[in-house]
Amino acid sequence: MYTLRDLSYQKKARTRDELVAHMKSFTLERRLSVGIWYFTPAGGRFHEPYVKPATIKERLDMAAEMAKYGVTGIEAHFPDEVNFDNLHLYKELEAKTGISLVAVPFSHFYQRDFEFGSLSNPDPRVREKATGIAAEGLRLVKEAGAACAISWPGIDGYTYSLGTVFPWMWGNFERSLADAMDRVPGVRVAIEPKPYEPAPNNIYRTTAEGILAAARIERRLEDPENRSLLDRGFSLVGLNPEVGHVRMGFEDAPAAFALTAMEGRLAHTHINSQPLGNYDQDLNVGVVEWQQAEALLYALKMAGYEEYFGIDINPERMPVEKAVELNAKALRVMSERIERLPHERIIDCYMEPDRHRGELEEILIDAMRR
Numbered sequence: 262m263y264t265l266r267d268l269s270y271q272k273k274a275r276t277r278d279e280l281v282a283h284m285k286s287f288t289l290e291r292r293l294s295v296g297i298w299y300f301t302p303a304g305g306r307f308h309e310p311y312v313k314p315a316t317i318k319e320r321l322d323m324a325a326e327m328a329k330y331g332v333t334g335i336e337a338h339f340p341d342e343v344n345f346d347n348l349h350l351y352k353e354l355e356a357k358t359g360i361s362l363v364a365v366p367f368s369h370f371y372q373r374d375f376e377f378g379s380l381s382n383p384d385p386r387v388r389e390k391a392t393g394i395a396a397e398g399l400r401l402v403k404e405a406g407a408a409c410a411i412s413w414p415g416i417d418g419y420t421y422s423l424g425t426v427f428p429w430m431w432g433n434f435e436r437s438l439a440d441a442m443d444r445v446p447g448v449r450v451a452i453e454p455k456p457y458e459p460a461p462n463n464i465y466r467t468t469a470e471g472i473l474a475a476a477r478i479e480r481r482l483e484d485p486e487n488r489s490l491l492d493r494g495f496s497l498v499g500l501n502p503e504v505g506h507v508r509m510g511f512e513d514a515p516a517a518f519a520l521t522a523m524e525g526r527l528a529h530t531h532i533n534s535q536p537l538g539n540y541d542q543d544l545n546v547g548v549v550e551w552q553q554a555e556a557l558l559y560a561l562k563m564a565g566y567e568e569y570f571g572i573d574i575n576p577e578r579m580p581v582e583k584a585v586e587l588n589a590k591a592l593r594v595m596s597e598r599i600e601r602l603p604h605e606r607i608i609d610c611y612m613e614p615d616r617h618r619g620e621l622e623e624i625l626i627d628a629m630r631r
Contacts, residue, residue, distance in 0.1 A: 263403040265449060269494050271522040271564050277612055280563070284604035289562050291592050294334030294363050294571045295327060295585055297342050299543070302577040311577050317342060321350055325358045326582055330589040334363035334569050336411075339398035341368045348405060363569055364451070364501070364529050365402050366411035367395050370459065381417040381434035381464055388437050395441035399448040408569065409528050411501050412438060413453040418460030434464060435474060439481035442497065446486035450478075451501035451528040456510040458541050467510050468517040471500050472524055499528030503573055504557065505535035505543055514553050515560035522564035530566075531573035532592070543575035545584060547591040554591075559599050602628060 275283060300320040304310035315323070324335050335351070337343035343351060343365060355361040369379035369391055377383065379391035395412070402410050417434055419425040442450060454471035455463045465471045475498035479491055487497060500521045507517045521527045534544045534554060547554050570592060576584035603624060610617040610624075 263406050263448065265447060265490065265495060265497075266408065266568070267494070268496050268499065268525045268528065268568075270525075271527055271566065272525040273565065277608060281605045281608055283565065284562065284608070287562060287565055288600060289558060289566065289596055291331060291589075291596060292334065292567075292569045293330070293332045293589055293592070294336055294569045295324060295332055296571065296573055297321070297324065297335060297337045299573075299575055300324070300581045302575055304577075317347055318350055321354050323581060324360055325354060327585050328358045328360055330586050331593075332585065332589070333360055334571075335360055336364040336366065336571060337362065338366045338368045339401055339410075340394065341371070343401065343405075345401060345404075348401065351405065362405045362407045364409055364411050364571065365398055365405070365407050366413055366453075367391075367398050369394065369417070370413070370415040375416050378414075378417040378430075378434075378460075378464075380412075380414065380437040381430050383429075383433070388433060392437045392441045395438060395450075396444040399441060399445035399450070402448050403445065409449040409451045409499065409501075411451050411453055411529065413455070413501075414464050415455065415459050417464040418457075418462045419464075420461045422462075430464060431474070431477075435478045435481060438498075439478050439483075442478075443482055443484040443487060446484040447490060449497055449499055449528055451499045453501040453503060453506070453531070454510075455503070455506040455541070458509075468500065468502055468507060468512060468520060471502075472521060472526060474498075475500060475524075475526055496524075496526050496528070499526040501529040501531060501571070502527075503531035503533065504554070505531075505533050505541050505573070508535040508537050508550070508553070509539065509541060511538060515556040518557055519560045519564060522561070522566065527564070527566060527568065529569055529571055530561075531571045532588075533573050543573060545574055545576075545591065546572070546588045547595065551595075555595050555599055558592075558595050559602075562599060598628060598631065601631060 297320050301312045301315045351362045382388050452471045454465040456466045478498045507514050534549045572588045610621040
């Protein structure tokens, strides 16, 4: 049964006393999901796969072993990894382990037909193919009872700035996605921005661009059910920010995720770690930039975030079960550390910085010793 979750709780503005009370009473629930695509990484431009391929059934058997690490969700691309022919396998996994299908990204980036983009392609025939995939993916989300679809437009974008007709590019994509959503109304889509890869310049490079696109797509929706949901305050187009993509674009992860939540559009998250800039590495949580990760969790605690933490990694040199175990452990350790912080003192450091010079730094230093 599909239920559209109301994300408006993320927009709640709090006074100083309300925020202090919230930070003392609210604890992040680590609802963990994993992506079936990285269970057997496929290699890359410069090397063969290091891991033997596995069928969907074999990978779902691997997922079953991850329940003991707190995993309750799985993500799979439509139609390559999940479709109406194999959806029963995912339902069997849920019945046996409680791990349910929670997010369904569209396969809009791999096929040769999408060489020049999917939903933004200048060729209307290619756009219609991509729109059809999105509409059927939304229908599967509804039947599976997943939380949302995900649109990662990795192949949509441009190579050269000069000559790119930006309004046409954005307009084609947003019109096509709105069309798909009107064909299957009432289902949320989460856009996943990224600066580059595989397109030299992705269509939505930053978090702010993704938020603006979400609002424009919603304005294009025409189906009465979609319009009614929007009038009632539901967001139908959210974001699925990924730590790695945010840091590739030199954004601050806590600020980017908090901005999305402030707009009531934080539909899902992809968590990993990434050196500032650089190519997309999908490293385990906390391997680099541990402080960014803890600050991100603290920002999500402030927002009262209740959706999934999608572990999005590329464990090509490590057994995937071990990688998931380590990521779950890192998130648990970080969550426990931020819960022990003196929240009222931290908030006062922000409210009255002239009266608390050096205090936040001391709090952070002391936290390192625990």
